[in-house]
Amino acid sequence: MASLSKNKIKYIHSLELKKIRKEERVFLAEGPKLVGDLLGHFPCRFLAATSSWFQEHPGIDASELVEVSQEDLSRASLLKTPQQVLAIFEQPQYTLDPEAVRSSLCLALDDVQDPGNLGTIIRLADWFGIEHIICSQNTVDVYNPKT
Incomplete structure (x- = not known):
């Protein structure tokens, strides 16, 4: 070992x-x-x-x-x-696909600051089948260990 x-x-x-x-x-x-x-x-x-x-x-x-x-x-x-x-x-690289936004249910987040809250939002979006989450520049880092 x-x-x-x-x-x-x-x-x-x-x-x-x-x-x-x-x-x-x-x-x-x-x-x-x-x-x-x-x-x-x-x-x-x-x-x-x-x-x-x-x-x-x-x-x-x-x-x-x-x-x-x-x-x-x-x-x-x-x-x-x-x-x-x-x-x-x-980390994956994403680009915003305008067609995905037009043709599916998306969630847009504006300045979510708490990593625990972001983690909860992501899990809830997954449970409801929401595949696309768009975050503002000032939203907490999705890769934060507490997210």
């Missing part, structure tokens, strides 16, 4: 900052549910998980895979209680 280098842990912690996420064009996801939902939908640059998580999820497609101890995961995690796996995914 490999351990995470101090530099890798420092890099993971730096992704808490919007500036770094934007420069690197990546975002951090933690926990089996979230990482499981994102795998296969976004390119995964790095994934660190416990051996038990890897046993339950063979054949993971990621640029870098590291099996770590719970202690290493705790040091790298931004969560108070780390949960088996964390991953760094590439």
Whole structure:
């Protein structure tokens, strides 16, 4: 079992900052549910998980895979209680498609500041089948770990 280098842990912690996420064009996801939902939908640059998580999820497609101890995961995690796996995914590039706006139900958000509120809005939009969410420039970063 490999351990995470101090530099890798420092890099993971730096992704808490919007500036770094934007420069690197990546975002951090933690926990089996979230990482499981994102795998296969976004390119995964790095994934660190416990051996038990890897046993339950063979054949993971990621640029870098590291099996770590719970202690290493705790040091790298931004969560108070780390949960088996964390991953760094590439941010997708979107362009506004005027036809999608004309032909489907869209949600437009203006200056939503709380990341928890944005996360709730995204989950509700998904539940109602709203596929397009358009955010103003001053809306909180959708890739904020708290979103």
